[in-house]
Amino acid sequence: MAKLEHYISVGQKRLRCGYTTGTCAAAAARGAAEALLTGRFPPAVTLTTPAGIDVTADLLHSSAGPGWAACAVEKDGGDDPDATDGALVYARVEKTAAGITIDGGEGVGRVTKPGLDQPMGAAAINSTPRRMIAAQLEAAARDHGYAGGFSVVISIPQGSALAKKTFNPRLGIVGGISVLGTGGIVRPMSEEALMETTGAELSTIRARGEDHVLVTPGNYGEDFSWDVLRLSLRRWAMCSNYIGDAIDRAVSLGFKSFLLVGHLGKLIKVAGGAMNTHSRTADGRRETLCAHAALCGADRGLAERLFACLTTDEAIPLLDEAGLREAVMASVAKALGENLRRRAGEMKIGALFFSNKFGVLGITPGADELLAIHSAGTDKKSAE
Numbered sequence: 255m256a257k258l259e260h261y262i263s264v265g266q267k268r269l270r271c272g273y274t275t276g277t278c279a280a281a282a283a284r285g286a287a288e289a290l291l292t293g294r295f296p297p298a299v300t301l302t303t304p305a306g307i308d309v310t311a312d313l314l315h316s317s318a319g320p321g322w323a324a325c326a327v328e329k330d331g332g333d334d335p336d337a338t339d340g341a342l343v344y345a346r347v348e349k350t351a352a353g354i355t356i357d358g359g360e361g362v363g364r365v366t367k368p369g370l371d372q373p374m375g376a377a378a379i380n381s382t383p384r385r386m387i388a389a390q391l392e393a394a395a396r397d398h399g400y401a402g403g404f405s406v407v408i409s410i411p412q413g414s415a416l417a418k419k420t421f422n423p424r425l426g427i428v429g430g431i432s433v434l435g436t437g438g439i440v441r442p443m444s445e446e447a448l449m450e451t452t453g454a455e456l457s458t459i460r461a462r463g464e465d466h467v468l469v470t471p472g473n474y475g476e477d478f479s480w481d482v483l484r485l486s487l488r489r490w491a492m493c494s495n496y497i498g499d500a501i502d503r504a505v506s507l508g509f510k511s512f513l514l515v516g517h518l519g520k521l522i523k524v525a526g527g528a529m530n531t532h533s534r535t536a537d538g539r540r541e542t543l544c545a546h547a548a549l550c551g552a553d554r555g556l557a558e559r560l561f562a563c564l565t566t567d568e569a570i571p572l573l574d575e576a577g578l579r580e581a582v583m584a585s586v587a588k589a590l591g592e593n594l595r596r597r598a599g600e601m602k603i604g605a606l607f608f609s610n611k612f613g614v615l616g617i618t619p620g621a622d623e624l625l626a627i628h629s630a631g632t633d634k635k636s637a638e
Contacts, residue, residue: 284301
């Protein structure tokens with residue numbers, strides 16, 4: 255199996271990255287399409303991931319029949335593999351009259367509850383992997399002058415067993431695992447490594463003489479900070495789930511202010527008192543949301559409906575129906591600000607939380623001043 259030779263430096267360590275199940279599915283789909291159109295399987299497929307990193311994946315277990323072809327790609331978890339490392343991701347591609355349809359087969363979960371990336375009844379193949387698969391099929395068609403369509407089924411035979419090690423059953427994804435990956439690349443995710451990375455980023459920013467820092471838990475916050483808020487990323491660092499540790503390090507480095515931008519589903523945990531927001535350590539999203547809704551006048555019926563929501567995005571329309579969104583989000587923002595200030599001591603700190611679907615949802619008291627500090631204007635280059 256060809257290993258991805260892409261490394262990141264974490265403290266004094268050099269760790270190898272891997273690639274996601276979504277990248278595996280896209281590579282397998284491309285290989286099967288190539289065989290379907292040419293009658294020959296290539297030994298490997300190279301594609302560019304959304305993160306801009308090229309991945310070359312060997313094609314395994316190739317097979318074909320009248321009007322179809324199938325092959326597999328082995329998941330590479332890199333130096334910090336998750337439960338899916340080494341799993342085989344299969345794609346079976348058939349010709350159709352027009353268009354591209356993507357579905358899940360054995361070992362790929364089905365969505366049974368609302369509020370997730372895919373609608374109820376759909377295969378749990380998230381949006382980015384679906385786009386990657388479609389792009390590879392379209393490229394194969396262009397390369398070989400094919401004007402028809404494709405139907406592709408993604409399967410992960412080990413998926414049903416692997417799903418027992420995930421939160422999928424609780425989220426309402428049954429029968430297998432999800433095909434995931436927003437960037438297509440798996441970056442080593444050990445707790446020590448992530449905290450060292452955050453510390454190194456903060457130290458670098460401070461060493462440039464910067465007094466203020468913008469921090470996001472992940473890529474969603476980074477994208478929202480630039481795409482929607484138009485904040486400069488010149489003084490930006492990523493903290494993953496380790497928000498409390500990032501605050502502590504910023505204080506020790508002497509930063510004057512700390513602006514946190516993140517999704518409601520992440521920062522509502524901080525409003526509830528959790529400074530490590532990893533799902534293994536803390537959740538409490540629905541409990542915290544229900545408590546603030548009750549403080550703002552929600553009745554028992556609404557509280558029960560909120561408590562049954564799988565995601566915070568799913569809860570927002572319920573608050574809208576009751577006319578309570580603004581009050582509840584303000585209450586959450588107040589609690590969030592209090593917990594952040596308690597951790598930060600004398601350093602100024604504020605936060606903004608959002609939803610990709612509903613936009614800005616709340617701002618802690620005093621955070622407007624910090625947002626102004628990080629304003630980037632209209633020139634994206636000034637943000638980098």
